[in-house]
Amino acid sequence: MNAIEVKNISKKFKEKTIFKNLSFDAKAGEITAIVGPSGQGKSTLLRILIGLEKADEGTIKINGKLLMAEGKYESKKEQEKALENVSIVFQEHNLFPNLTALNNLKIVKNDIEKIKKLLKEFGLEGKENLFPAELSGGQKQRLSIIRALLPEPKILLFDEPTSSLDDNNRKRVAEILKILKEKSYTIVVVTHDEKLLNLTQPIVYYMRDNKFFKNIPENN
Numbered sequence: 001m002n003a004i005e006v007k008n009i010s011k012k013f014k015e016k017t018i019f020k021n022l023s024f025d026a027k028a029g030e031i032t033a034i035v036g037p038s039g040q041g042k043s044t045l046l047r048i049l050i051g052l053e054k055a056d057e058g059t060i061k062i063n064g065k066l067l068m069a070e071g072k073y074e075s076k077k078e079q080e081k082a083l084e085n086v087s088i089v090f091q092e093h094n095l096f097p098n099l100t101a102l103n104n105l106k107i108v109k110n111d112i113e114k115i116k117k118l119l120k121e122f123g124l125e126g127k128e129n130l131f132p133a134e135l136s137g138g139q140k141q142r143l144s145i146i147r148a149l150l151p152e153p154k155i156l157l158f159d160e161p162t163s164s165l166d167d168n169n170r171k172r173v174a175e176i177l178k179i180l181k182e183k184s185y186t187i188v189v190v191t192h193d194e195k196l197l198n199l200t201q202p203i204v205y206y207m208r209d210n211k212f213f214k215n216i217p218e219n220n
Contacts, residue, residue, distance in 0.1 A: 003028040003186040009058030024212050031187040036207030042190040046157045050088045087148035088157040093140045095132040102128040109150040118146045138169035158189040174199035
């Protein structure tokens with residue numbers, strides 16, 4: 001079963017085509033990786049799947065619910081239904097610098113018992129009162145993952161989750177992704193990190209020249 005179905009979507013910014021007639025599926029309960037050079041629109045694709053950007057053409061179905069069909073978006077209410085089980089972990093974390101780790105989570109969901117359980121599970125117990133600037137890159141990444149988990153999504157989108165991490169933190173992120181898969185989350189990861197791919201063994205789509213390839217495209 002596919003948790004995400006994307007068919008022939010296109011996106012332009014002014015006169016620049018970011019991608020055209022792009023299609024891919026993400027299977028429920030699996031890790032799907034989108035790999036490719038910078039500037040191909042990988043992050044833009046994630047923003048479309050979370051509703052932060054609009055595609056210009058195509059059809060998108062999430063958890064069996066239409067977000068858009070043949071270039072026409074559904075009503076606002078139907079869009080909300082399609083997106084209600086989707087969360088994203090941004091590359092830059094997007095934590096509020098003036099809020100403590102605890103308060104960065106409480107503004108998403110004020111469930112202290114659940115927050116404390118997740119902080120312990122992700123190795124951040126005792127960091128509740130620290131501000132983002134006082135956390136390491138790996139700690140900020142894990143805090144962002146907890147924030148994405150709080151709304152209890154079924155689909156998790158990750159934008160370059162290991163871009164600024166060392167090998168130890170990369171391995172930790174890989175273990176988190178595998179654990180989340182075991183818990184039946186559907187995961188879509190945008191990355192250029194071949195080591196992360198080796199550690200997680202996802203279904204891989206390579207993005208090049210506005211197209212997706214299930215195998216590495218030939219350099220010709």
